[in-house]
Amino acid sequence: MFIQVNNLKKSYKTGTVTTHVLNGINLSLDRGKIGTILGPSGSGKSTLLNIIGGLDHCDSGSVIIDNNEVTKLSDKDLTDYRRNKIGFIFQFYNLIPQLTAGENIEVVSNISKTPLSIDEILKDVGMLDKKYRFPNELSGGEQQRVAIARALVKNPTLLLCDEPTGALDFSTSREILKLLQKINRNFNTTILMITHNEAIGSMSNRIYKVRNGKIIEDKINENIVPAERIEW
Numbered sequence: 001m002f003i004q005v006n007n008l009k010k011s012y013k014t015g016t017v018t019t020h021v022l023n024g025i026n027l028s029l030d031r032g033k034i035g036t037i038l039g040p041s042g043s044g045k046s047t048l049l050n051i052i053g054g055l056d057h058c059d060s061g062s063v064i065i066d067n068n069e070v071t072k073l074s075d076k077d078l079t080d081y082r083r084n085k086i087g088f089i090f091q092f093y094n095l096i097p098q099l100t101a102g103e104n105i106e107v108v109s110n111i112s113k114t115p116l117s118i119d120e121i122l123k124d125v126g127m128l129d130k131k132y133r134f135p136n137e138l139s140g141g142e143q144q145r146v147a148i149a150r151a152l153v154k155n156p157t158l159l160l161c162d163e164p165t166g167a168l169d170f171s172t173s174r175e176i177l178k179l180l181q182k183i184n185r186n187f188n189t190t191i192l193m194i195t196h197n198e199a200i201g202s203m204s205n206r207i208y209k210v211r212n213g214k215i216i217e218d219k220i221n222e223n224i225v226p227a228e229r230i231e232w
C-alpha cells in the first residue's frame with residue numbers, strides 16, 4: 001500500500017464547543033493509482049487531505065505514505081516531506097500574482113531536491129508559450145495548468161488535489177482531468193483527489209465516500225473511463 005490511513009481522528013475546539021471532524025478514517029490506496037474522495041460540504045474531506053499532506057496534525061491514528069509514518073515526523077521532517085514528496089493542487093490555484101507563470105514554478109523548483117526541468121513541465125501541461133505571462137493574463141484553466149506544473153516540478157510521488165476543477169466550466173474541467181490522467185500514466189504519480197462531482201469518480205481506481213468524518217463507502221472501480229469521455 002502506498003497510502004495507508006488508520007483510524008484517523010481530528011476535532012477542533014472553538015471556545016467550549018468541540019467539533020469532531022474526522023471520526024476514525026481508514027483508507028488505503030496502491031502506488032500509481034487515482035483515488036477520489038466524495039462527500040458533502042463539511043464532511044471532513046479537506047481536513048483529511050491536509051493531514052495526509054502534512055499541512056495539519058491529527059489527534060490520533062496514523063498516516064503512512066510509502067512506508068513512512070507521516071504522523072510521527074518532527075516539524076523539520078514534515079517540512080521536507082511536504083517539500084519533496086507532495087504536490088498540492090487547490091480549487092483557486094494559489095499562484096503568486098506578482099510572478100510570471102515560469103517564476104511561480106521556479107519558486108518551487110528552487111527549494112526542491114530533485115526538480116524537473118521547468119520548460120519540460122510547462123510543455124507537458126501545454127503552457128510553454130505562456131511562460132512569461134502573469135496569472136491575471138491567464139484564464140482559470142490556464143492558471144490551473146500552471147498550478148499543476150508547479151506541483152509537478154518537484155517530481156512528487158503523491159499529488160493531492162482539493163477540488164481541482166471546482167472553479168472551472170465543464171470543458172475546461174475535462175481538459176484538466178485529462179491532464180491529471182496523463183500525469184498519472186506518464187509519471188506513475190499516485191493521485192488523491194477531492195471532488196463534489198460523482199462523475200469524476202469514474203476516471204479513478206478507487207472511490208471513497210465520506211460522511212460526518214467517516215468513510216461510508218469504499219469502492220474499487222474496475223472500469224476506468226478516459227477523462228475525455230466523462231460527462232456531467
Ligand SMILES: Nc1ncnc2c1ncn2[C@@H]1O[C@H](COP(=O)(O)OP(=O)(O)OP(=O)(O)O)[C@@H](O)[C@H]1O
Pocket residue numbers: 012013014019021039040041042043044045046047048
Ligand atoms: N480550523 C478550523 N477550526 C474549526 N473548525 C474547523 C476548522 N477547519 C475546519 N473546520 C470544520 O471542520 C469541518 C470539516 O471541514 P472540511 O474543510 O474538512 O470539510 P470539507 O468536506 O472539505 O467541506 P467542503 O466540501 O465545503 O470543502 C467543518 O465543519 C468545518 O467547519
Ligand SMILES: [Mg+2]
Pocket residue numbers: 045046047162
Ligand atoms: Mg474542502
